[in-house]
Amino acid sequence: MNFSSFLADNWYWAVAAAASGGLLLWQQLQEATVSGGLSPALAVQLINKERAQVIDVCEPAEFAAGHVTGAKNVPLGEIAAGKGLPGNKKLPLVVVCASGQRSAKAVTQLKGMGYENAQPLSGGLKAWRAANLPVEKA
Structure with a gap:
């Protein structure tokens, strides 16, 4: 099994990880503005x-x-x-x-x-x- 087939079979984990990272950055920026x-x-x-x-x-x-x-x-x-x-x-x-x-x-x-x-x-x-x-x- 190569990386591209793994990613194709598990694309939802990649999307979840990217969304999670984006939300974390957004939350940190909001907290920085408030603090x-x-x-x-x-x-x-x-x-x-x-x-x-x-x-x-x-x-x-x-x-x-x-x-x-x-x-x-x-x-x-x-x-x-x-x-x-x-x-x-x-x-x-x-x-x-x-x-x-x-x-x-x-x-x-x-x-x-x-x-x-x-x-x-x-x-x-x-x-x-x-x-x-x-x-x-x-």
């Missing part, structure tokens, strides 16, 4: 699976000292101007700062600008580093 932020692990899932853009709202000197790999620096004071933000407002955004305080404020502003899929990283860069996730320096 006030994404965990680093959930942020990685959004970046990898949904092509989320990481926006770092730290000041340029903080950003240069270390930031999430691939993040764009748009300081909190410059969010309202929209410079450096993606043109596609439907794109998921993971908003990061040093500890999570500024990113929550930035998300409020971003949602007011139409970026409904913006979510803060709970615990900020500190939590990202604690999870041993990649950080780069400018």
Whole structure:
């Protein structure tokens, strides 16, 4: 028995597994929205699976000292101007700062600008580093 015939005979298990995984991800996203932020692990899932853009709202000197790999620096004071933000407002955004305080404020502003899929990283860069996730320096 090869894999394709096994899958053909047991397709319903594959569908159940895919549906279960999708529901789990959806539930985690809902909980993150209610709890006030994404965990680093959930942020990685959004970046990898949904092509989320990481926006770092730290000041340029903080950003240069270390930031999430691939993040764009748009300081909190410059969010309202929209410079450096993606043109596609439907794109998921993971908003990061040093500890999570500024990113929550930035998300409020971003949602007011139409970026409904913006979510803060709970615990900020500190939590990202604690999870041993990649950080780069400018």
